[in-house]
Amino acid sequence: xxxxxxxxxxxxxxxxxxxxxxxxxxxxxxxxxxxxxxxxxxxxxxxxxxxxxxxxxxxxxxxxxxxxxxxxxxxxxxxxxxxxxxxxxxxxxxxxxxxxxxxxxxxxxxxxxxxxxxxxxxxxxxxxxxxxxxxxxxxxxxxxxxxxxxxxxxxxxxxxxxxxxxxxxxxxxxxxxxxxxxxxxxxxxxxxxxxxxxxxxxxxxxxxxxxxxxxxxxxxxxxxxxxxxxxxxxxxxxxxxxxxxxxxxxxxxxxxxxxxxxxxxxxxxxxxxxxxxxxxxxxxxxxxxxxxxxxxxxxxxxxxxxxxxxxxxxxxxxxxxxxxxxxxxxxxxxxxxxxxxxx
Amino acid sequence: xxxxxxxxxxxxxxxxxxxxxxxxxxxxxxxxxxxxxxxxxxxxxxxxxxxxxxxxxxxxxxxxxxxxxxxxxxxxxxxxxxxxxxxxxxxxxxxxxxxxxxxxxxxxxxxxxxxxxxxxxxxxxxxxxxxxxxxxxxxxxxxxxxxxxxxxxxxxxxxxxxxxxxxxxxxxxxxxxxxxxxxxxxxxxxxxxxxxxxxxxxxxxxxxxxxxxxxxxxxxxxxxxxxxxxxxxxxxxxxxxxxxxxxxxxxxxxxxxxxxxxxxxxxxxxxxxxxxxxxxxxxxxxxxxxxxxxxxxxxxxxxxxxxxxxxxxxxxxxxxxxxxxxxxxxxxxxxxxxxxxxx
DNA sequence: TTGTAAGCGTTATCAA
DNA sequence: TTGATAACGCTTACAA
Numbered sequence: 001x002x003x004x005x006x007x008x009x010x011x012x013x014x015x016x017x018x019x020x021x022x023x024x025x026x027x028x029x030x031x032x033x034x035x036x037x038x039x040x041x042x043x044x045x046x047x048x049x050x051x052x053x054x055x056x057x058x059x060x061x062x063x064x065x066x067x068x069x070x071x072x073x074x075x076x077x078x079x080x081x082x083x084x085x086x087x088x089x090x091x092x093x094x095x096x097x098x099x100x101x102x103x104x105x106x107x108x109x110x111x112x113x114x115x116x117x118x119x120x121x122x123x124x125x126x127x128x129x130x131x132x133x134x135x136x137x138x139x140x141x142x143x144x145x146x147x148x149x150x151x152x153x154x155x156x157x158x159x160x161x162x163x164x165x166x167x168x169x170x171x172x173x174x175x176x177x178x179x180x181x182x183x184x185x186x187x188x189x190x191x192x193x194x195x196x197x198x199x200x201x202x203x204x205x206x207x208x209x210x211x212x213x214x215x216x217x218x219x220x221x222x223x224x225x226x227x228x229x230x231x232x233x234x235x236x237x238x239x240x241x242x243x244x245x246x247x248x249x250x251x252x253x254x255x256x257x258x259x260x261x262x263x264x265x266x267x268x269x270x271x272x273x274x275x276x277x278x279x280x281x282x283x284x285x286x287x288x289x290x291x292x293x294x295x296x297x298x299x300x301x302x303x304x305x306x307x308x309x310x311x312x313x314x315x316x317x318x319x320x321x322x323x324x325x326x327x328x329x330x331x332x333x334x335x336x337x338x339x340x341x342x343x
Numbered sequence: 344x345x346x347x348x349x350x351x352x353x354x355x356x357x358x359x360x361x362x363x364x365x366x367x368x369x370x371x372x373x374x375x376x377x378x379x380x381x382x383x384x385x386x387x388x389x390x391x392x393x394x395x396x397x398x399x400x401x402x403x404x405x406x407x408x409x410x411x412x413x414x415x416x417x418x419x420x421x422x423x424x425x426x427x428x429x430x431x432x433x434x435x436x437x438x439x440x441x442x443x444x445x446x447x448x449x450x451x452x453x454x455x456x457x458x459x460x461x462x463x464x465x466x467x468x469x470x471x472x473x474x475x476x477x478x479x480x481x482x483x484x485x486x487x488x489x490x491x492x493x494x495x496x497x498x499x500x501x502x503x504x505x506x507x508x509x510x511x512x513x514x515x516x517x518x519x520x521x522x523x524x525x526x527x528x529x530x531x532x533x534x535x536x537x538x539x540x541x542x543x544x545x546x547x548x549x550x551x552x553x554x555x556x557x558x559x560x561x562x563x564x565x566x567x568x569x570x571x572x573x574x575x576x577x578x579x580x581x582x583x584x585x586x587x588x589x590x591x592x593x594x595x596x597x598x599x600x601x602x603x604x605x606x607x608x609x610x611x612x613x614x615x616x617x618x619x620x621x622x623x624x625x626x627x628x629x630x631x632x633x634x635x636x637x638x639x640x641x642x643x644x645x646x647x648x649x650x651x652x653x654x655x656x657x658x659x660x661x662x663x664x665x666x667x668x669x670x671x672x673x674x675x676x677x678x679x680x681x682x683x684x685x686x
Numbered sequence: 687t688t689g690t691a692a693g694c695g696t697t698a699t700c701a702a
Numbered sequence: 703t704t705g706a707t708a709a710c711g712c713t714t715a716c717a718a
Binding site for chain 3: 362363364365366369377378379382401403404405406407
């Protein structure tokens with residue numbers, strides 16, 4: 001048996017109130033100046049008695065505005081995403097929009113599918129934490145004129161509103177901190193850059209910064225998320241190679257920090273003693289891991305909130321100039337980047 | 344200027360293909376046996392040329408099925424929720440549904456609002472991580488006949504499909520482990536029980552279990568999430584009171600575990616040395632915190648997946664008997680519940 | 687094999 | 703102040 005929810009429609013209300021649909025519609029849309037007090041009362045009564053809920057689908061169809069915002073998120077299990085989501089969600093609540101959320105699991109195909117899915121649900125705008133889009137998907141987007149804001153990452157060859165981190169500045173902040181604390185050999189560890197500009201930007205900034213300190217060693221490492229053994233080995237080798245120097249690791253995001261911490265654990269290398277460690281993205285457990293892990297905190301919630309605000313502005317006015325908002329990171333110093341006694 | 348997405352409709356496609364809407368609709372719905380090869384081709388061409396996307400709103404309005412599932416989640420920043428969400432999301436993907444996600448921030452009012460919001464978007468079913476509902480909200484739900492599945496928690500006085508943890512068994516597993524490891528004074532710490540049955544169930548099971556061991560000390564503590572100072576003090580007092588015994592703390596969920604770990608840090612009490620610690624919910628950093636924290640891992644992803652499957656079953660057949668699925672927790676032993684050398 | 691027309695639950699236009 | 707009535711974009715009898 002199919003469940004048949006007893007749908008009560010505007011016509012039912014109109015009949016129960018002894019009036020026409022138009023008046024009920026007016027009542028619903030707050031055009032009370034066109035309704036006598038008595039009629040208002042009858043309509044109000046009928047609505048509560050029948051427990052009536054206007055059908056947003058029908059409304060959306062008619063008015064062409066669904067009050068729906070699409071969200072495409074690359075990986076919902078990433079703490080970064082969760083906090084951003086929380087900010088977006090709050091902004092939606094404040095503006096009366098509802099989120100249609102899709103998780104692409106870092107897969108490009110899913111991203112494309114979800115994009116058209118959201119479009120088919122007539123979302124009024126979308127916020128995208130991009131994995132990487134192919135030409136065709138981009139062209140479709142261009143055509144569809146759908147208001148869109150990217151968070152955290154841009155898409156090559158696609159100009160679009162975007163809200164994210166000032167990666168060069170953040171990277172400088174992190175690198176300078178390590179240099180100041182007298183680390184002599186730095187290893188920048190990130191996930192495979194692939195199509196994700198954020199990763200290359202941070203790496204690039206790291207190299208630029210290190211180029212000014214030719215006396216220091218700067219190395220880099222790209223590591224697949226599902227290969228802990230390789231990570232262990234690479235770190236171990238780096239450490240062996242430079243054990244006569246003060247070494248530090250710079251993790252390119254929160255996921256990497258977690259993996260690096262695990263690897264160090266297994267290698268019996270103690271951050272804050274044998275090795276410095278600094279990670280992009282603040283983590284709730286950063287102070288609990290060993291002597292604490294120094295992190296670069298992003299204002300994730302604000303980024304999410306700002307992203308949604310930007311989508312709303314764009315929905316309101318498609319002719320606005322393209323906007324890029326870059327937030328600043330904050331360094332939270334903990335035991336993993338300990339000071340040399342002398343310095 | 345309002346952005347006016349160049350909406351292309353089924354009529355446009357029909358015109359471009361030199362046919363009627365019906366044939367296009369048939370094509371879209373895979374009724375190809377009723378279409379000549381030539382017409383199929385023309386329609387296919389027109390669709391790609393115009394970059395046409397069927398309007399799901401209109402479809403939903405007409406057919407009465409939106410392929411939309413509502414999700415009400417109590418707190419999206421809780422790792423438990425995130426993993427469950429991930430499972431739900433995967434199940435949606437597998438079944439062709441899309442998620443409308445709402446975060447109630449643990450606020451009862453938001454819960455009620457979102458409930459009717461989801462209804463208004465004609466979702467075909469909902470999955471709810473409940474905060475606590477009042478009479479009126481429940482009555483509305485009963486009336487609306489909306490297929491619904493609760494996760495993790497039940498709602499008092501409301502029979503409904505539910506997927507969650509076997510809390511008594513899980514609690515026994517945890518308690519027995521602590522007893523076996525010779526902890527003599529146990530403190531069960533949870534958030535204020537309020538309307539959340541899960542919390543009381545776990546506490547109840549704890550007390551039942553401890554009642555069988557009158558030689559051991561069993562205490563309990565309810566702590567507001569935003570009051571770290573109080574938590575510190577309570578733990579400190581407990582420890583002072585029983586410092587002649589082997590003490591252990593049992594954290595009622597992942598959020599509490601985090602807070603407890605922080606409090607212990609500030610108190611300079613080391614889990615795995617001065618104090619045992621065991622937490623409900625596995626945490627990605629559990630192995631990294633000090634000597635590691637012993638946890639009770641829930642199959643969160645599976646819980647989410649199963650919840651969505653149950654909603655789908657219920658959508659299909661409203662007359663199914665009410666189902667309660669209880670999953671088992673798994674104990675992951677780490678350094679925080681260390682063995683006594685002798686035993 | 688194809689197309690016409692009615693209707694899903696709203697809102698907007700127009701007339702009363 | 704009110705209320706028919708025609709859309710919105712789609713599916714589905716029913717005709718042809």
